[in-house]
Amino acid sequence: MTADDLTIVLVAGLTATACGLLGPFLVLRRMALLADAVSHAVLPGIVAVWLIAETRAPVPVVAGAAAFAVLCVLGIDAVRATGLVASDAAIALVFPALFSLGVLGITRYASDIHLDLDSTIYGEIAFTPFDVVTVGGIDLARSGVVLAVVVLLNLVLVTALWKELRATTFDPHFGRVTGLRPRLLSRLLLVAVAITAVSAFEAVGAILVVTMLIVPAATAFLVTRSLAAMVAVAVAVGWVGAVAGHVLALTFDSSIAGAMGLVCTGCFLVALIASPRGAVARLLRARRRPAPAGP
Amino acid sequence: MDRLGLDSLGALLGLPYTDTVVVAGALVLGVTSGVLGSFAVLRGRSLVGDAIAHSTLPGVCVAFLVLGTKEVAGLLAGAAVAGLVAALLMVAVERSRLRPDTAIGVVLSGFFSLGIVLLTHITAGGNAQQAGLESFLFGQAAGLLERDVAVMAAVGAAGVAAVVLLRRALAATLFDRAYAAAIGLPTRAMEIAVTAFLVAAVVIGVRLVGAILMVAMLAVPTVTARQLADRFPRVLVLAGIVGAVVGVTGALLATRGQLPTGPVVVLVGVVVALLAVVLAPGRGVLSRRLRLGRRRRTARRATALQDPASADPRTRRRLVAANLLTPEGILTVAGEAARAEVAEHLVLWRAWIDHGPQIRLRDAREPDPLDLAGTLDPEALAELRERAGLDGGAR
Numbered sequence: 171m172t173a174d175d176l177t178i179v180l181v182a183g184l185t186a187t188a189c190g191l192l193g194p195f196l197v198l199r200r201m202a203l204l205a206d207a208v209s210h211a212v213l214p215g216i217v218a219v220w221l222i223a224e225t226r227a228p229v230p231v232v233a234g235a236a237a238f239a240v241l242c243v244l245g246i247d248a249v250r251a252t253g254l255v256a257s258d259a260a261i262a263l264v265f266p267a268l269f270s271l272g273v274l275g276i277t278r279y280a281s282d283i284h285l286d287l288d289s290t291i292y293g294e295i296a297f298t299p300f301d302v303v304t305v306g307g308i309d310l311a312r313s314g315v316v317l318a319v320v321v322l323l324n325l326v327l328v329t330a331l332w333k334e335l336r337a338t339t340f341d342p343h344f345g346r347v348t349g350l351r352p353r354l355l356s357r358l359l360l361v362a363v364a365i366t367a368v369s370a371f372e373a374v375g376a377i378l379v380v381t382m383l384i385v386p387a388a389t390a391f392l393v394t395r396s397l398a399a400m401v402a403v404a405v406a407v408g409w410v411g412a413v414a415g416h417v418l419a420l421t422f423d424s425s426i427a428g429a430m431g432l433v434c435t436g437c438f439l440v441a442l443i444a445s446p447r448g449a450v451a452r453l454l455r456a457r458r459r460p461a462p463a464g465p
Numbered sequence: 466m467d468r469l470g471l472d473s474l475g476a477l478l479g480l481p482y483t484d485t486v487v488v489a490g491a492l493v494l495g496v497t498s499g500v501l502g503s504f505a506v507l508r509g510r511s512l513v514g515d516a517i518a519h520s521t522l523p524g525v526c527v528a529f530l531v532l533g534t535k536e537v538a539g540l541l542a543g544a545a546v547a548g549l550v551a552a553l554l555m556v557a558v559e560r561s562r563l564r565p566d567t568a569i570g571v572v573l574s575g576f577f578s579l580g581i582v583l584l585t586h587i588t589a590g591g592n593a594q595q596a597g598l599e600s601f602l603f604g605q606a607a608g609l610l611e612r613d614v615a616v617m618a619a620v621g622a623a624g625v626a627a628v629v630l631l632r633r634a635l636a637a638t639l640f641d642r643a644y645a646a647a648i649g650l651p652t653r654a655m656e657i658a659v660t661a662f663l664v665a666a667v668v669i670g671v672r673l674v675g676a677i678l679m680v681a682m683l684a685v686p687t688v689t690a691r692q693l694a695d696r697f698p699r700v701l702v703l704a705g706i707v708g709a710v711v712g713v714t715g716a717l718l719a720t721r722g723q724l725p726t727g728p729v730v731v732l733v734g735v736v737v738a739l740l741a742v743v744l745a746p747g748r749g750v751l752s753r754r755l756r757l758g759r760r761r762r763t764a765r766r767a768t769a770l771q772d773p774a775s776a777d778p779r780t781r782r783r784l785v786a787a788n789l790l791t792p793e794g795i796l797t798v799a800g801e802a803a804r805a806e807v808a809e810h811l812v813l814w815r816a817w818i819d820h821g822p823q824i825r826l827r828d829a830r831e832p833d834p835l836d837l838a839g840t841l842d843p844e845a846l847a848e849l850r851e852r853a854g855l856d857g858g859a860r
Contacts, residue, residue: 202566203515203570254691259684263735269731270681387567427581429578
């Protein structure tokens with residue numbers, strides 16, 4: 171394994187850590203698809219940056235994208251808070267609208283330049299080793315540094331507000347009665363997801379971020395019975411996906427992000443079938459159970 | 466060839482032929498996705514279309530690998546099969562303890578990852594035909610042919626007809642599976658049938674407006690219809706109508722403004738849905754807020770009449786304007802009467818809370834606690850007044 175390979179695995183692992191810290195909360199709050207929504211809702215941000223500053227440089231583009239990502243999650247939260255629209259329907263209303271705005275902006279003002287999500291904000295994880303910054307005399311992959319900061323922020327958020335997040339995730343009414351302000355906490359979590367997603371898109375591409383936010387957390391959900399264990403398992407599954415996915419991609423000369431996603435999905439399938447409450451256990455139980463006695 | 470009567474429709478709307486095809490396509494897509502989408506949205510699976518749309522990528526790749534060419538029918542078949550497999554897997558994943566949204570997300574991620582891996586292999590294979598394979602799914606309504614609209618209309622009509630014929634059985638199956646199974650309905654077959662129609666609608670719709678915009682086409686009609694109706698058959702019909710109106714309006718606006726159809730249709734739809742959420746009579750945000758304001762004012766008025774000196778300035782002004790209070794803060798004759806009415810209402814209400822269960826009601830209706838004097842039958846009211854001591858010493 172070369173230094174470049176190590177960088178790729180580390181960047182993917184940092185993505186897995188950042189996503190694994192937040193993913194369980196999203197899965198438990200039934201907002202798992204938020205990352206997918208954010209991945210499309212950033213388009214108008216990129217278009218707006220192009221219209222205002224005529225640039226495709228990473229820093230302003232990421233800032234514009236982050237602004238619309240936050241707008242997207244807060245919009246979803248506002249629609250949901252009316253109590254008239256379920257959260258999945260709120261997601262399905264807000265992000266296509268933002269994406270439509272982006273598409274209209276491109277066709278109206280920027281059709282002569284090449285401006286799409288793939289080329290402006292979605293990074294390719296294979297290129298991360300070539301984009302370096304020098305910190306204290308050492309060359310570091312820029313996306314690695316960014317993601318390390320994001321991991322740190324998420325870690326601070328989750329550990330500092332652990333009790334509050336846990337209480338409001340499982341029982342928002344209890345949270346409100348005990349004065350925890352579940353709406354504020356929910357918004358904070360959503361904004362953290364938006365920031366994480368946008369910074370990770372830029373490093374590793376959209377689909378890997380979406381996968382890392384949902385699949386490891388879903389896997390952990392199947393095999394654990396406490397929130398702390400769920401977060402730990404989610405991060406671990408993400409790392410397994412990062413390492414094994416990279417090995418697979420090297421062996422079969424395949425897409426790195428795709429292979430990592432497939433390994434995570436494989437972990438999920440194993441958990442689905444073999445976990446203590448999975449399909450196999452259910453079948454065994456059904457066989458062991460005696461035939462129901464008549465009245 | 467004018468199979469669908471599009472020329473006459475075009476003449477009616479004063480549109481050139483290509484625009485008429487787009488409008489007709491938007492109409493068909495709106496009705497179909499409105500009716501079929503309601504099953505997904507009402508059961509908390511609004512984003513199922515997103516996952517199906519993303520899941521078609523590996524299907525397209527496999528179909529290309531098998532066929533070796535970019536033949537449309539073959540690729541569409543591959544997309545449809547993959548979409549159906551994905552939809553059925555979602556149902557399977559939901560049989561664990563996972564929530565529908567997580568199941569949708571896992572299937573979306575897994576299938577799209579697989580699609581990307583297959584795509585890199587096809588690209589590396591160096592087949593010159595492969596260019597543009599990934600954009601196969603993200604069509605443009607401007608390139609719409611009358612044949613596409615005809616196929617869409619056939620699939621949509623079949624789906625809508627099936628839903629209309631089986632609406633009771635479907636509602637029972639989808640909203641209360643255990644009950645449906647108990648009365649002997651083939652629940653699994655019906656679930657698969659609905660899923661198959663939904664997949665067909667998504668695969669075709671994605672060709673017309675793209676994956677992301679298809680998500681909104683499924684969600685908007687039902688979210689809107691749900692604000693306006695409480696019964697499932699009505700929601701179903703309204704969703705179809707809203708889908709049609711949104712589709713046609715958006716398509717017409719887009720042709721007027723020389724803009725791409727899909728985004729305009731989606732923006733029109735989302736605006737309509739948000740307006741419905743805010744303005745829906747009785748249920749919407751606005752009407753709820755007005756109701757709350759009215760109740761608050763009534764409560765403030767009652768408190769102020771009891772104790773005019775401590776009333777807040779706005780309520781005081783309102784009482785003065787209604788001639789219940791002099792500007793000096795003394796109740797007028799009418800004010801005294803209103804105060805007595807409020808006091809009596811309070812006493813009645815307390816008595817209802819204390820003795821309500823013991824009072825024999827002559828009719829089956831439960832009285833409105835805020836208007837006991839108006840909704841209780843006369844005998845029961847007399848009994849309550851007696852228990853409250855109102856007819857004895859108090860008055």
